[in-house]
Amino acid sequence: MKKLSDLGERKAIQIISDILSKGKVAVGIGDDCAAFEFEKNYLLVTTDMISKKTHIPKMMSPWQIGWFIVAINLSDIAAKGGKPLGLVLSLGLPKNTSESFLRELIKGADKCATQHDAMIVGGDTKENNEITLCGTAFGLVKKDEFMARKGTKPGDIVAVTGTLGNAAAGYYALKHGIKDRQMLKGFLEPTPRLKDGMALAKTKVVTSSMDISDGLSSSLYQLRDLNKVGFEIDKEKIPLSLMLKRKKGFDAYYHAMHFGGDYELIVTMPKNRFMEAQRAVEKTGNNLTQIGRVTKDKKIMIKTNNKTRVLENKGYEHFIKRRYS
Amino acid sequence: MKKLSDLGERKAIQIISDILSKGKVAVGIGDDCAAFEFEKNYLLVTTDMISKKTHIPKMMSPWQIGWFIVAINLSDIAAKGGKPLGLVLSLGLPKNTSESFLRELIKGADKCATQHDAMIVGGDTKENNEITLCGTAFGLVKKDEFMARKGTKPGDIVAVTGTLGNAAAGYYALKHGIKDRQMLKGFLEPTPRLKDGMALAKTKVVTSSMDISDGLSSSLYQLRDLNKVGFEIDKEKIPLSLMLKRKKGFDAYYHAMHFGGDYELIVTMPKNRFMEAQRAVEKTGNNLTQIGRVTKDKKIMIKTNNKTRVLENKGYEHFIKRRYS
DSSP: OOBHHHHOHHHHHHHHHHHSOOOSOSBOBTBSSEEEEETTEEEEEEEEEEEHHHHSOTTOOHHHHHHHHHHHHHHHHHHTTOEEEEEEEEEEEOTTOBHHHHHHHHHHHHHHHHHTTOOEEEEEEEEOSSOEEEEEEEEEEEGGGOOOSSOOOTTOEEEEESOBOHHHHHHHHHHTTOOOHHHHHHHHSOOOOHHHHHHHHHHTOOSEEEEOTTOHHHHHHHHHHHHTOEEEEEGGGSOBOHHHHTOTTSOHHHHHHHSOOOOOEEEEEOGGGHHHHHHHHHHTTOOEEEEEEEESSOOEEEEETTEEEEOOOOOOOTTTOOSOO | OOBHHHHOHHHHHHHHHHHSOOOSOSBOBTBSSEEEEETTEEEEEEEEEEEHHHHSOTTOOHHHHHHHHHHHHHHHHHHTTOEEEEEEEEEEEOTTOBHHHHHHHHHHHHHHHHHTTOOEEEEEEEEOSSOEEEEEEEEEEEGGGOOOSSOOOTTOEEEEESOBOHHHHHHHHHHTTOOOHHHHHHHHSOOOOHHHHHHHHHHTOOSEEEEOTTOHHHHHHHHHHHHTOEEEEEGGGSOBOHHHHTOTTSOHHHHHHHOOOOOOEEEEEOGGGHHHHHHHHHHTTOOEEEEEEEESSOOEEEEETTEEEEOOOOOOOTTTOOSOO
């Protein structure tokens, strides 16, 4: 009999998805959010669970843990072009958790929510052996602005917001005792790209979209499987985190592609609409960079100095491997 | 510095509620569901977390665990008069969880959802040392049919749906190895009272409502604190579970009042509207029984044979004490 450690998270999700009854929901399992029809809008719903053992780095402060669980949920709303409404937050905490830990955690969660025009409206608080947090975020998006994971075609270009590798740089700082607040924030206090998501949605040019939480390579493989396409990525075009570039003896591109934890958005669109999308994102104060093309051949290739090789999927998958040691 | 074990769940929730920013939400923390204005409706949202250590009895099958997490979330929607839309379900599972455990759990969750016209539309699956499930349900209710926890006044009557003590009877069966499927179901497969809730909401006579998940005494104390009223309960009018009545050497009333886990609804309303509410619930196939009165004096009294004494709050509260040993 197979165990979850043999199956991995994505196979487990496939099993769950196969069992669940399907119905009138517009978008179900397999996208960043579920979506219900609500007159001319979709109601977006997404949930994320994290626990001390596998998802919360030891050095994360209670305030940052609170920020993080809200940020990763809002990131899923962002990836669909949604405007957040609010969140509920469930806390599983050991009996000996201090009152100050609880207070700091809630302050961090509240700060991340209010800073992004969302509100924490409820939750649950229960005893658990392990610190376990579960957030559920809600948002709205106009039906014709919803950015699904599925929809891209060969010939589209693929682009990412911001820079990649900020989380990897923060992790490096943490591991090496570098007290650079900006570096650490990249890993411990990610920014959900809500403004970028809403700006991109309004252009109506995006043919597929997701957040890059599990790493660029993992995201590309997920988009490939869903869209039955391939990708050709230009390695030198990947917008590297400035903080990663600074580190010597550190394969910046490798970390930017595989480490994950960046919560930027990856989007596809017709080639001739890229400038429009780029301008929309720039108005929010962020960048949109074309990093490659969608191909008919279902491989994921990385191109550098006119040499092309397969980009392996080294992103994060739960149950099978863990990111933080 | 205080620990959560000193504070208890309700004090922890108070601390959380005091820290969180307040905004345009119609109903926030302190009710069974949060509520957002949505044109002429409220969007109801509720979340519940359970874990193996404190909330999942050892004898519960994986199918029943799945049923349970969905049922307790839908019960909160029921208590507000809502029609459920759907749920998201997050699973924190140990690495060595078997595939069949996962399959059975999802089948139970799906059954409870579809049987109540709801659908599981998404979720998250993560590694956790302890089996930890977090469900979030959402539903809709017309604004003028929403049944809040707050609103009752002295002079109202207090009533409960169904019978109390079914969970206690099931727990008794479990402890004594009694293989009576009906008894066990009262504890392990509670029914969310959605039909009753919707029927009561349509009458528009209910002045306050909540589910009795933590026990009758605990629910009365929560309604008292929120409404600044008291209650006088007629002990002999409490509708006892038939299965509890049958057990000899077992204080049926004590368990019906304090054990919890029944997921019936407790509601208040003006005295002269009770018959109307009763008829509405009877049409759903359940009963509504008047068990007492709302009083000005902020005590909770229990009356039997013309003797009146204080009803103590012996309901379940997390962190401080645990129900299952």
